[in-house]
Amino acid sequence: MVRRIKCVIAYDGTHFFGYQIQPGKRTVQGELERVLKRMHKGKEVRVAASGRTDAGVHAYGQVIHFDTPLSLSPEQWKKALNAQLPDDIVVRSAAETDSAFHARFSAKAKEYRYNVWTAAERDVFRRHYCAWHPYPLHIDAMNEALVPLKGTHDFTGFCSAKTAMEDRVRTIYHAEVEADGPMLQFRLIGSGFLYNMVRIIVGTVLEVGQGKRSPSDIEWLLAAKDRRLAGPTAPAQGLYLWRVYYGDEHFDQ
16 A cells, blocks of 8 residues: 655755755755665655755755655654654654645645844854845835735746746735844745745845835836846845645735
8 A cells, every 4th residue: 555645844955955856966855765765675765845945945844745655654754764864854744645635736835934144243153044134224114125025926027037937927925024133034925936036035125125225116126027127136045945835724924
């Protein structure tokens, strides 16, 4: 009997060349499949994820699934995987799920968070886990700039020119930035995100906070659909895939 196992995993993206497997490079998918292959006595086991993350990007709530003939309990799966995975990946939960479930195609929404350290001095202990932006920022203006992004829009102007997707319409349910001392955290929840979309939104909104742009610029940037007009792509290390929603949870708050 083949069972489908769903896992929620977290990883520190610092020493990975992203999630997706690449020949000759260390990736999250590669490490997961290496362990599963060992557990299945040399048989390849493919892992599907809710989506890929780039080199240096972290995850707190990435969701994966795989099919297996092994009859382990969810707790046994969690313990067995964590015993063999490297210390920069951890399985937070495991569950047996219906064969109709797919980590990517069943997802209804994703939440990303982005951390920015704004102190005048670099923090060497946070350098892999947040961007450093040592300039005064106007938080209210930044939140004002995020408002026009909510709703359903064509986000061509806020994605990388390398984006392969032809359909660039996405829905943003929630967008805000909050300050806790010198640490800022952006929180965005949407139906899906294009390549570099969150990082470009953050880079553009930081320019608003710095006074280089007006909050009203966001509306015409959406309408212009030209990546060259938006702000810079914020660094990878500040970004976290925080949570994937599958319809049972409220994600529009």
